[in-house]
Amino acid sequence: MTNPISDIDNEVELMFLIGTNPTEAHPIIGYKMRQAARRGAKLVVCDPRHIDLVDEADYWLRLKPGTDIPLLNGLMHIIIKEGLEDKKFIEERTENYEELKAIVETYTPDRVSELTGISVDDLYAVARLYATTDKAMIFYTLGITEHICGTRNVMSCANLAMLTGHLGRPGAGVCPQRGQNNVQGACDMGALPNVYAGYQAVGVDAVREKHEKAWGVSLPSKVGLKIPEMFAAAHEGKVKAMYILGENPVLTDPDANHIRGALEKLEFLVVHELFLSETAAYADVILPAASFAECDGTFTNTERRVQRVRKAIEPIPGQANWQTICQMFNVMGYPVSYNSPKEIWDEMASLTPSMAGINYERIEKENSLQWPCPSLDHPGTPVLHVGKFTRGLGLFQPSEHIPPGEMPDDEYPFLLSTGRILQHYNVTTPYSKGISSIWDKEMSELNPVDAEKLGVVTGDQVKVTSRRGEAITQIKVTDRVLPGVIWMSFHYTATPTNALTSHHLDPITGTGEYKVCAVKLEKV
Amino acid sequence: MVDLVKLIINGKEVEAPVGSTILQAAEMAGVEIPRLCYDKDLSPLGACRLCVVEVKGNRLLPAACVTPVYQGMEVDTDSPAVVEARKTILELLIANHPLDCLTCEKAGACKLQDYCYRYGVKESPFAGEKHDYAIDDSNPFIVRDLNKCILCGACVRACEELTGADNLSYLNRGFHRKATTAGDVDYIDSDCVFCGQCVAVCPTGALTEKSMVGQGRRWDIERVRTTCPFCGTGCNFDLAVKDGKVIGVLSNPDAPVNQRSLCVKGRFGWDFIYNENRLTTPLIKKNGQFEPASWDEAFSLIAERFKEIKEKYGPDSFAALSSARCTNEENFLVSKFSRAVMGTNNVDHCART
Numbered sequence: 078m079t080n081p082i083s084d085i086d087n088e089v090e091l092m093f094l095i096g097t098n099p100t101e102a103h104p105i106i107g108y109k110m111r112q113a114a115r116r117g118a119k120l121v122v123c124d125p126r127h128i129d130l131v132d133e134a135d136y137w138l139r140l141k142p143g144t145d146i147p148l149l150n151g152l153m154h155i156i157i158k159e160g161l162e163d164k165k166f167i168e169e170r171t172e173n174y175e176e177l178k179a180i181v182e183t184y185t186p187d188r189v190s191e192l193t194g195i196s197v198d199d200l201y202a203v204a205r206l207y208a209t210t211d212k213a214m215i216f217y218t219l220g221i222t223e224h225i226c227g228t229r230n231v232m233s234c235a236n237l238a239m240l241t242g243h244l245g246r247p248g249a250g251v252c253p254q255r256g257q258n259n260v261q262g263a264c265d266m267g268a269l270p271n272v273y274a275g276y277q278a279v280g281v282d283a284v285r286e287k288h289e290k291a292w293g294v295s296l297p298s299k300v301g302l303k304i305p306e307m308f309a310a311a312h313e314g315k316v317k318a319m320y321i322l323g324e325n326p327v328l329t330d331p332d333a334n335h336i337r338g339a340l341e342k343l344e345f346l347v348v349h350e351l352f353l354s355e356t357a358a359y360a361d362v363i364l365p366a367a368s369f370a371e372c373d374g375t376f377t378n379t380e381r382r383v384q385r386v387r388k389a390i391e392p393i394p395g396q397a398n399w400q401t402i403c404q405m406f407n408v409m410g411y412p413v414s415y416n417s418p419k420e421i422w423d424e425m426a427s428l429t430p431s432m433a434g435i436n437y438e439r440i441e442k443e444n445s446l447q448w449p450c451p452s453l454d455h456p457g458t459p460v461l462h463v464g465k466f467t468r469g470l471g472l473f474q475p476s477e478h479i480p481p482g483e484m485p486d487d488e489y490p491f492l493l494s495t496g497r498i499l500q501h502y503n504v505t506t507p508y509s510k511g512i513s514s515i516w517d518k519e520m521s522e523l524n525p526v527d528a529e530k531l532g533v534v535t536g537d538q539v540k541v542t543s544r545r546g547e548a549i550t551q552i553k554v555t556d557r558v559l560p561g562v563i564w565m566s567f568h569y570t571a572t573p574t575n576a577l578t579s580h581h582l583d584p585i586t587g588t589g590e591y592k593v594c595a596v597k598l599e600k601v
Numbered sequence: 602m603v604d605l606v607k608l609i610i611n612g613k614e615v616e617a618p619v620g621s622t623i624l625q626a627a628e629m630a631g632v633e634i635p636r637l638c639y640d641k642d643l644s645p646l647g648a649c650r651l652c653v654v655e656v657k658g659n660r661l662l663p664a665a666c667v668t669p670v671y672q673g674m675e676v677d678t679d680s681p682a683v684v685e686a687r688k689t690i691l692e693l694l695i696a697n698h699p700l701d702c703l704t705c706e707k708a709g710a711c712k713l714q715d716y717c718y719r720y721g722v723k724e725s726p727f728a729g730e731k732h733d734y735a736i737d738d739s740n741p742f743i744v745r746d747l748n749k750c751i752l753c754g755a756c757v758r759a760c761e762e763l764t765g766a767d768n769l770s771y772l773n774r775g776f777h778r779k780a781t782t783a784g785d786v787d788y789i790d791s792d793c794v795f796c797g798q799c800v801a802v803c804p805t806g807a808l809t810e811k812s813m814v815g816q817g818r819r820w821d822i823e824r825v826r827t828t829c830p831f832c833g834t835g836c837n838f839d840l841a842v843k844d845g846k847v848i849g850v851l852s853n854p855d856a857p858v859n860q861r862s863l864c865v866k867g868r869f870g871w872d873f874i875y876n877e878n879r880l881t882t883p884l885i886k887k888n889g890q891f892e893p894a895s896w897d898e899a900f901s902l903i904a905e906r907f908k909e910i911k912e913k914y915g916p917d918s919f920a921a922l923s924s925a926r927c928t929n930e931e932n933f934l935v936s937k938f939s940r941a942v943m944g945t946n947n948v949d950h951c952a953r954t
């Protein structure tokens with residue numbers, strides 16, 4: 078997020094939500110948005126599904142799935158046509174505006190209305206509202222990124238914000254909400270194939286040399302494999318051994334059968350996990366992991382806020398995860414001697430300019446710190462891009478409409494869309510007795526029109542089949558979803574939704590197109 | 602600039618911004634005024650009247666939480682009349698209260714109990730009819746015993762003003778007045794989203810955490826502040842620990858992102874840590890079956906096979922998948938392990954956010 082969550086409480090005048098369902102995926106953020114809307118902030122929800130916040134919204138743009146880019150282009154078209162763009166911001170802080178203008182030129186209200194299913198009137202109203210509200214924030218999450226055009230979607234959100242100067246100020250920004258508790262931190266720490274901690278590129282000699290000196294070894298300069306490439310390489314026999322920490326790609330990644338196949342082909346797999354997960358079943362060695370309550374450390378939230386995780390009880394498997402990983406270093410002949418996670422943090426911070434000013438003592442004293450925080454006397458950075466973008470000038474990266482990789486057809490007439498529900502969190506909450514005693518099975522949403530055609534009522538089971546696999550699920554009949562759509566979560570082992578999802582990947586990030594694929598339904 | 606007014610609280614001259622209430626002005630001056638229905642994160646209600654104070658020139662005792670200060674105001678927060686009034690209010694409150702402190706889960710963290718102790722109120726001259734509401738433990742998370750409810754309305758306001766679930770309101774009048782769900786149904790049958798905000802603000806034992814029932818007295822519970830492991834919002838809360846065991850989650854008002862608010866996952870999902878399917882020892886697969894092994898066995902097998910494979914196929918035959926659920930420190934180590942030990946940049950994490 079470019080802005081702190083507290084801007085929702087204190088600053089924002091317009092919240093523009095696209096492809097995000099915060100009251101379920103990021104409940105506290107969602108609750109704050111609901112209060113802001115009730116206090117009088119304007120709320121625009123762009124979502125094919127009737128999410129809870131629709132009830133608080135001034136405008137609900139119920140766009141057809143996969144038409145985010147035409148919608149955003151259409152809004153920009155109107156803003157430019159009406160002269161509502163922020164000329165000063167564009168002039169001083171951006172480049173490539175002419176290309177943006179040329180591309181959105183063809184996204185006339187009529188054409189966009191046709192593509193998205195949104196009325197021309199609503200397009201005008203929302204475009205004007207967004208452009209003329211001083212403090213407007215765009216929020217998005219998986220509904221935007223989990224498409225074949227995910228990166229393009231994200232860029233289009235940024236284009237809209239830059240066009241109107243809604244960046245770099247309190248209450249004005251672009252806020253992707255990161256899903257998992259520490260997905261921000263995992264990126265920040267360099268658990269990525271192309272960068273060390275703090276996004277320092279592996280290909281830059283000075284960066285590599287700094288790490289070589291600190292770590293006393295020579296380091297590879299070639300960018301590594303992203304997750305989907307790892308599994309593809311395993312299929313091809315190029316990747317032979319893997320270590321998987323605390324993740325269950327068989328359940329959570331798209332096209333599960335492809336992943337199972339890849340894991341089977343490995344010569345050696347180590348899984349470090351709390352539970353015997355679907356993925357761990359393929360391991361040669363399973364290392365038992367400690368939970369958050371058993372480890373010291375830090376998490377970094379979606380607004381780049383570094384906060385402490387504190388050990389409350391002794392590790393149930395006998396040792397904390399950092400100790401286990403350290404032992405792997407040691408047995409591999411690279412001895413390390415950290416006495417605590419604090420020393421690991423300090424080493425990282427000494428190599429990472431954007432985190433250099435953060436340490437455990439400061440977090441203890443100041444509660445939390447938001448990076449970038451380059452020095453010990455730096456207060457941290459709640460709002461990004463004030464006065465200047467990281468890369469200097471903000472680059473408009475316009476995009477044409479890219480239809481989803483797979484759309485319903487005669488054989489697979491339904492569109493499957495996936496998401497989260499409030500009560501569950503990927504793979505751990507099903508192990509909570511309380512939570513699973515109430516929310517114990519997948520309840521996929523289906524429109525009453527379709528339910529009647531299929532002859533099913535709430536609680537009935539259907540078999541969902543895609544070109545890649547099948548899953549059985551219970552049905553909840555509701556007009557929260559449009560006719561022709563089935564909406565499923567991916568939290569339940571008994572209903573492996575990701576056996577169905579698409580193998581189409583965003584070519585830039587490798588993120589799976591979870592949001593849209595074609596399926597057929599049969600009553601069972 | 603905020604305009605300030607000068608007033609006198611307990612004989613001391615203090616300043617407070619225009620529009621502050623007496624309670625806020627006193628707080629700024631370090632004077633604590635007893636309160637039951639006032640909550641700094643909720644709209645003022647002025648219902649319990651425990652916060653009454655004496656204001657010079659005012660024959661009535663105004664409620665400090667809803668009375669604004671003015672220039673030259675003279676306030677006494679602890680005069681004999683005030684103390685007398687507070688005693689009476691407490692006596693009225695406990696007139697139909699179960700006085701079950703011996704076994705009540707909230708004892709030690711109950712405001713009603715604390716104030717009765719402070720003002721020496723042990724029984725009520727007004728004792729009369731008592732409620733006989735059935736206890737609602739219909740759900741796995743919250744126990745609701747409305748016999749202990751003092752109608753402070755904090756739960757109603759929290760549900761509406763923090764979460765916006767609007768699941769609670771007042772029913773009936775007089776003795777039968779109740780803060781409850783629409784239609785007075787059990788929580789499980791209501792529109793409750795189980796955020797537990799109502800529990801976090803309830804000053805008495807009317808709403809308590811089910812997981813903590815019978816697990817320990819409040820004063821024996823150690824609180825360890827930590828960060829939620831479930832989503833990227835980054836809420837903070839305290840793990841309630843008794844005898845080396847987590848027994849619940851308690852809100853921490855200092856939490857930078859969420860203050861006392863949480864969602865069902867953060868407040869009630871923590872018990873996955875004690876699921877009986879937790880792995881407790883390393884496992885090694887032998888002939889297709891997992892067999893328990895010692896850490897040493899596991900590590901030597903890992904060393905042997907990783908070394909072998911690296912030797913035979915080169916560093917890029919290894920790949921690591923780190924975790925968006927694990928700490929920064931663990932992620933840094935996995936990144937360093939892949940690069941410095943295995944010699945490859947093949948490291949990524951499940952960005953399925």
Ligand code: SF4
Pocket residue numbers: 698699700701702703705706707708709711712713714749805806807
């Ligand atoms: S709610 Fe408070 S006063 Fe009432 S029984 Fe429990 S501890 Fe005692």
Ligand code: SF4
Pocket residue numbers: 749750751752753754755756757780799802803804805807808
């Ligand atoms: S249940 Fe608790 S918070 Fe709600 S009105 Fe009663 S005492 Fe107050």
Ligand code: SF4
Pocket residue numbers: 756759760764766767768769792793794795796797798799800
């Ligand atoms: S748990 Fe949350 S939603 Fe349910 S009644 Fe309490 S405050 Fe309202």
Ligand code: SF4
Pocket residue numbers: 103104105106829830831832833834835836859863864865866867868
């Ligand atoms: S309490 Fe809920 S909203 Fe807050 S971090 Fe945890 S899961 Fe997210």
Ligand code: FES
Pocket residue numbers: 635636637638639646647648649650651652653664665666667
């Ligand atoms: S605290 Fe003031 S009336 Fe209740």
